[in-house]
Amino acid sequence: MTHDTALSLLAEHSRGAAWARHCHAVADSALRLGHALGAVIQPIDHDFLRSAALLHDIGRHVTHDPVGHGVEGYHVLTRLGHGREAHVCAAHVLFGLEASDAERLGLPACDFIPRTVEERLVTLVDLLVENETPTTLNRRFSSLHKRNAGNSFFLSRLDGAQERAEAFMLEISEAIGGSVEDMLATQDDSPKPCHTGPRKR
Numbered sequence: 199m200t201h202d203t204a205l206s207l208l209a210e211h212s213r214g215a216a217w218a219r220h221c222h223a224v225a226d227s228a229l230r231l232g233h234a235l236g237a238v239i240q241p242i243d244h245d246f247l248r249s250a251a252l253l254h255d256i257g258r259h260v261t262h263d264p265v266g267h268g269v270e271g272y273h274v275l276t277r278l279g280h281g282r283e284a285h286v287c288a289a290h291v292l293f294g295l296e297a298s299d300a301e302r303l304g305l306p307a308c309d310f311i312p313r314t315v316e317e318r319l320v321t322l323v324d325l326l327v328e329n330e331t332p333t334t335l336n337r338r339f340s341s342l343h344k345r346n347a348g349n350s351f352f353l354s355r356l357d358g359a360q361e362r363a364e365a366f367m368l369e370i371s372e373a374i375g376g377s378v379e380d381m382l383a384t385q386d387d388s389p390k391p392c393h394t395g396p397r398k399r
């Protein structure tokens with residue numbers, strides 16, 4: 199999918215709604231993190247990362263349900279033939295849905311787990327950007343607990359989601375040699391000292 203296609207799909211479905219600004223903020227932060235990670239670990243598919251980040255919440259044009267918007271996004275993008283981005287819509291919910299939950303939610307009966315680094319980056323950064331503002335995993339999960347009081351399906355899976363998010367964030371923090379949360383909270387993308395080679399004069 200081209201960047202223009204992702205932008206058009208987001209604009210067409212959001213019609214100027216505030217949630218689209220969150221999608222743009224997630225895409226910007228995911229790209230920053232992707233570039234930092236790509237410099238030290240492995241090649242990143244930046245085009246896919248950006249498109250998936252822009253479209254991960256596209257189902258919000260139907261519902262803001264914390265699970266349902268991912269399911270709706272999956273259906274919309276699948277119908278349009280964008281299977282990779284559709285997978286991210288479903289898989290970013292709760293940092294992954296197992297097949298039994300997926301089937302119960304009206305998705306195909308298979309695991310929707312963010313597995314590639316790009317899929318996991320979108321899912322993590324989504325949690326680290328509340329609306330358009332950088333936050334921490336602790337603050338975000340505490341807010342999710344409060345906002346979804348009474349939603350037993352969501353709440354019973356939230357601790358597992360937090361564990362998966364924390365494990366991946368630790369993995370990335372170790373790779374880039376600094377705090378992911380600090381990096382996204384500032385505009386400082388400079389390499390961290392432990393990855394800086396000897397200075398050339």
Ligand SMILES: [Fe+2]
Pocket residue numbers: 254255267290324
């Ligand atoms: Fe979402």
